[in-house]
């Protein structure tokens with residue numbers, strides 16, 4: 574299989590990785606088929622723009638000083654291509670993150686990551702912001718589980734007067 578990944582979109586966001594401004598790439602071709610997938614239209618790995626280290630580097634130069642992290646939504650199904658992109662991001666001084674629908678990733682990929690979200694989408698359990706979620710968000714630099722950072726305040730907490 575080709576190591577060339579394709580992306581359907583890239584955006585900048587602050588919600589995907591705590592305390593980071595992330596340049597977020599949505600990678601085409603997720604093979605997992607979670608029921609109720611929010612991105613079913615992206616299953617075709619041939620759609621979107623090619624993304625190689627040179628293409629990424631050109632974008633990173635534009636976002637230097639604006640973004641602090643590069644976050645890939647998928648791409649672990651092509652480990653060689655993803656590792657090359659993660660190394661390029663680090664080479665430019667960006668932190669790295671992967672959102673994976675799997676429960677573990679290849680060690681070669683994990684070695685290039687600062688942050689990792691694990692777990693498939695299960696509608697009955699909800700995403701990272703739900704206390705019932707099966708998903709986990711990890712800081713691989715120190716092994717901390719940061720999933721709690723995505724929780725919304727409960728209604729009761731939101732109504733409680735500030736001390």
Ligand code: SF4
Pocket residue numbers: 603604605606607609610611612613673674675693694
């Ligand atoms: S991991 Fe995400 S993109 Fe892939 S099938 Fe599951 S919900 Fe869809």
